[in-house]
Amino acid sequence: MTVTVALVLEQTLNGLQYGVMLFLMAAGLTLVFGIMNFVNLAHGSLYMVGAYLATAFAAWSGSFVLGAALALPATLLVGIVVEVVALRTLYERDHLDQVLATFGLILFFNELIAIIWGRAAIYTSLPPFLGGHIRVLPGVPYPAYRAGIILVGVTVAVLLWVLVTRTRLGMRIRAGASNRTMVSALGVNIRLLYTLVFGLGAALAGLAGAMAGPIYSVQPGMGEAILIQVFVVIVIGGIGSIRGAMVGAIVVGMADTLGRAFLKPMLATVISPPAADKAGPALASMLIYLLMAAVLFFRPEGLFPARGRS
Amino acid sequence: MIEHTTEVPVRWSDVDPAGVVFYPRFFEWYDLGCELLFASLGLPWPEAFPRYDIVGVPIVESGSKFVSPARYGDVLTIRSKVAWVREKTFRMEHEISVGSRLCSTGFEVRAWVGRPEVARRDAPRPADSGGSGRAAPGSVRPDVRPDVPGLSPALFARIAPLASGRRSTVRTITRVALVGLLAALIAAPAAAQTVKIGFITTLSGPQGIIGEHMKNSVELALDHLGRKVGGLDVEMIYGDDQVKPDVGKQLADEMLKKHKVHFVSGVIWSNVMLAVAPTVTSAGTFMIGTNAGPHELAGKMCHELFFTTSWQNDQTPEAMGKYMQDQNITDVYAMAPNYAAGKDMISGFKRYFKNKVVAEVYTQLGQQDYQAEISQIRAANPKAVFVFYPGGMGIQFLKQYAQAGLRGQIPLYSVYTVDEISLPAVKEAALGQFETRYWSPDLKNEANQKYVGEFRKKYGKAPVFYGAQSYDGIMLIDAAIRAVKGDLTNKKDMIAAMRRADYKSTRGPYKYNVNHFPIENFYLLKAVQNPDGEFAMQIQRTVFENHKDAYSAECPMKW
Known part of the structure; x- marks a missing residue:
């Protein structure tokens, strides 16, 4: 198979799009992990809730964009309710208790979704105006919807950057990530901050879910599939750092996509093609974990650790 | 289930100076409950014992839990039931309550004690404790003795003198009839033989949708068969394998040992099937696969008790x-x-x-x-x-x-x-x-049109091949049991019947x-x-x- 410039460009875009998707998930998870020191396995469930709500709202309103727009505050609300009802009492507990409780939430949400919408995957369609292709370069068509995801993701990243570095709330969030005790000693309502941060993380996961609906399978348990990659992203990027989440997501997205696309042909030039056939897919699926292991070895704090964390 | 409820007032003589019932009284009430239960069945002891040639039903074991006190003036409700009946013993369970407040629960294990037979030279003599040297005047019927560990030789000695040597075959049969009668009454709702089918599939998680289709199709098949399989009452035991071979094997073990199923069916995944099928067939039970078809089971590991309705x-x-x-x-x-x-x-x-x-x-x-x-x-x-x-x-x-x-x-x-x-x-x-x-909803044959039409009507969606295979699985079992006229022990003829595939499959013949x-x-x-x-x-x-x-x-x- 010939590897052309056009193909490399297309695969790079694919990697970027996947990375952006991971970033939306990772941003929320890393904030919650970094600021609240809370391991939230149920983050994937919020992604699933976002996908289902967006699909339901889109079916109800007849508009995909309106559906996604409604799903965002709805998931935020779900996130806040979960935080207030279930998670608040767990902050003082150790991580094992948190893992156990949020694993319970995964089961709860999966069954709840199955009760409301059934176990079968549900139908979601692309908005017609995003159904076509755009020409990135002559001869390189790219699905408009995926280009849209990249656009939304980059916009959200910029907004988040502004929020975190240029606003008072962002300052508190950063302060919270660095030293929680000091922040609360200075009179910041840390409890409210936690709720807000958790809600924000939920809304970002919901956005990722809403955008994932038309390309992935919307069914109970869809959140767990992506959650592992998201954890890899925040480990690579550094826990608690938005910048780290951004870089980690792009690195993982690129490595995974390009690995799947080009590792086999590249291996085939070094070892025999049948051996490459066997080793290629296996190595490609391991690539992000190898990357994570390397990062953990050389920089155990991740690429961009949040400042002040010990 | 045989049950009897009676009410008795707590009398002055039952209570201590504080007005609370002495604990041994409860055992008397349990005894009363048992006596009245027999009477309610038309078998009052004074008549039934001689009629069925038994001496009595002495207690060999008893026990009680005392939950709350009963007091003078209370009206007690004694609820007695027969928990099980065996050839030599039976168990009574009692509940005594005042209104809705439970006072005690207790049980009695009683033995059917028959009249000793005429001493035969070769008849075993009851063991005598302590070597008192006092031989039992008559031997005890061997089928009573060995299984009643709590029955002391002394008790036997007391019963034994009642022996008059009038034992007749007819009376033995009637005593057996009493046991049988009580046993039949206890199991009255399930008097007919029941075929038990274990169905293993995936009912939770993202793949639970497949299991849902399979289960729905099995239920539809049972509807079409009038809730009977091969003319027998059927009990379905569904198990969720969670797409895990080890869980599937555990389910199969539980179905075989606890539920004693006659057939295990279902199984979506090949890796689960490779764990389940050998477990089932090596226990001498039929495995009717309705989806997975790993090549191992089609080749070297094929088994006469393994059939599949899929591919x-x-x-x-x-x-x-x-x-x-x-x-x-x-x-x-x-x-x-x-x-x-x-x-x-x-x-x-x-x-x-x-x-x-x-x-x-x-x-x-x-x-x-x-x-x-x-x-x-x-x-x-x-x-x-x-x-x-x-x-x-x-x-x-x-x-x-x-x-x-x-x-x-x-x-x-x-x-x-x-x-x-x-x-x-x-x-x-x-x-x-x-x-x-191999199949599609639009396949034109009578069985398929019935299956597809009724499935749509009952569940409001189109069936899928997983379901058609599971429906066929029940129909195959039905045909096999019919061929042996309900004799579930006749595995040889059931295998022969299944090999003919003599049923209306949704894929056609x-x-x-x-x-x-x-x-x-x-x-x-x-x-x-x-x-x-x-x-x-x-x-x-x-x-x-x-x-x-x-x-x-x-x-x-x-x-």
């Missing part, structure tokens, strides 16, 4: 390979998830497709995004693409394939990717998709191969939109007639 894994991709070869498609791009079944599917495909396979791509199991692979397909520009992506993977692949604009450009052929479960989720994205399968896998037709299906707007699979043509699997020659079974 061997390779057969479906073989049919697709045959069709694509017949179409003379010159180069094909093949894709599957990177696990055992994925590789089997591609090797089955290549068994009949002899033209060029330009690439064999194995993706991660459970992968969500195929955009990278789809870009590679576009760059390779093959004549056709062949994929195996079951479940959610298929939904994702089809959506992304259509979104990439390849749907109109490069024809897509698949196995186990588009079915009645995934079609409602992908709709237009699957239009024009080709599949091969078929035969069994030596390895108990069906010899059946395979069709080419296409995803179309019906005039009413529904998306459905439609049969285009027959690819294989009476297709045998590739492994039957390795099966040593002969019949």
Whole structure:
């Protein structure tokens, strides 16, 4: 198979799009992990809730964009309710208790979704105006919807950057990530901050879910599939750092996509093609974990650790 | 269940100076409960004992829990029931309460003590404790003695003098009749023989939808059979394997040992089947597979107690390979998830497709995004693409394939990717998709039209092949039990009956191969939109007639 410039460009875009998707998930998870020191396995469930709500709202309103727009505050609300009802009492507990409780939430949400919408995957369609292709370069068509995801993701990243570095709330969030005790000693309502941060993380996961609906399978348990990659992203990027989440997501997205696309042909030039056939897919699926292991070895704090964390 | 309830007032003589009932009184009330229960059955002791030639029903063990006190003036409700009846003993369970407040629960194990037989020279003598030297005047009937460990020799000695030597065969029979009568009464609701069928499938998690279809189809089959299988009452025990072989094996063990099932059926996944089937068949129980067809069970590991109503894994991709070869498609791009079944599917495909396979791509199991692979397909520009992506993977692949604009450009052929479960989720994205399968809802035969029509009516959606196979599984069991007229111990004739496949299958008539896998037709299906707007699979043509699997020659079974 010939590897052309056009193909490399297309695969790079694919990697970027996947990375952006991971970033939306990772941003929320890393904030919650970094600021609240809370391991939230149920983050994937919020992604699933976002996908289902967006699909339901889109079916109800007849508009995909309106559906996604409604799903965002709805998931935020779900996130806040979960935080207030279930998670608040767990902050003082150790991580094992948190893992156990949020694993319970995964089961709860999966069954709840199955009760409301059934176990079968549900139908979601692309908005017609995003159904076509755009020409990135002559001869390189790219699905408009995926280009849209990249656009939304980059916009959200910029907004988040502004929020975190240029606003008072962002300052508190950063302060919270660095030293929680000091922040609360200075009179910041840390409890409210936690709720807000958790809600924000939920809304970002919901956005990722809403955008994932038309390309992935919307069914109970869809959140767990992506959650592992998201954890890899925040480990690579550094826990608690938005910048780290951004870089980690792009690195993982690129490595995974390009690995799947080009590792086999590249291996085939070094070892025999049948051996490459066997080793290629296996190595490609391991690539992000190898990357994570390397990062953990050389920089155990991740690429961009949040400042002040010990 | 035999039960009797009676009420007694607490009398002055029952209580202590504080007005609370002495604990031994409760044992008297248990005794009363037992006596009255017999009376309520028309068997008052003074009449029943001589009539059935027994001395009595002495207590060999008793116990009680005292939950709350009873006081003078209370009216006690004594609820007594027979927990079990055996040949030599039976167990009574009692509850004493005041109004809704429970006072005590207790039990008695009582022995059926018959009159001693006339001393026979060879009759065993009861053991005498302590070597008192006092031989029992008469021997005790051996079938009473050994199983009543609590019955002391002294008690036997007391009963024994009642022996008059008038024992007759008739009376022995009547005593047995009393035991039988009580046992029959206790099991009254399930008097007829019951066939127990364990059904293992996946009922939770993302794959739970498949199990739901299978379970619904089993229930529909039972509806069609009037809730009886082979003319017997049926008890279904459903188990959720969670897609885990170890859980599947545990379920099978539990069904075999605890529920003592006569048949185990179901099983979606090949790896689960490889754990379950040998467990079941080695216990001498029938395993009726209704989906997974791993090649091991079709070849060397075939077993006379294992039947399947589905197919061997390779057969479906073989049919697709045959069709694509017949179409003379010159180069094909093949894709599957990177696990055992994925590789089997591609090797089955290549068994009949002899033209060029330009690439064999194995993706991660459970992968969500195929955009990278789809870009590679576009760059390779093959004549056709062949994929195996079951479940959610298929939904994702089809959506992304259509979104990439390849749907109109490069024809897509698949196995186990588009079915009645995934079609409602992908709709237009699957239009024009080709599949091969042994069954389709539009297959024209009486059994299938009944199944499809009633399934739609009862569950409001189209059935899927997983369900059709499970429906057939119950029908196959029904035919086998009918053939032996309900004699579930006659496994030899049930095997013979199943081998004839003498029932109305939803796929139409078929035969069994030596390895108990069906010899059946395979069709080419296409995803179309019906005039009413529904998306459905439609049969285009027959690819294989009476297709045998590739492994039957390795099966040593002969019949």
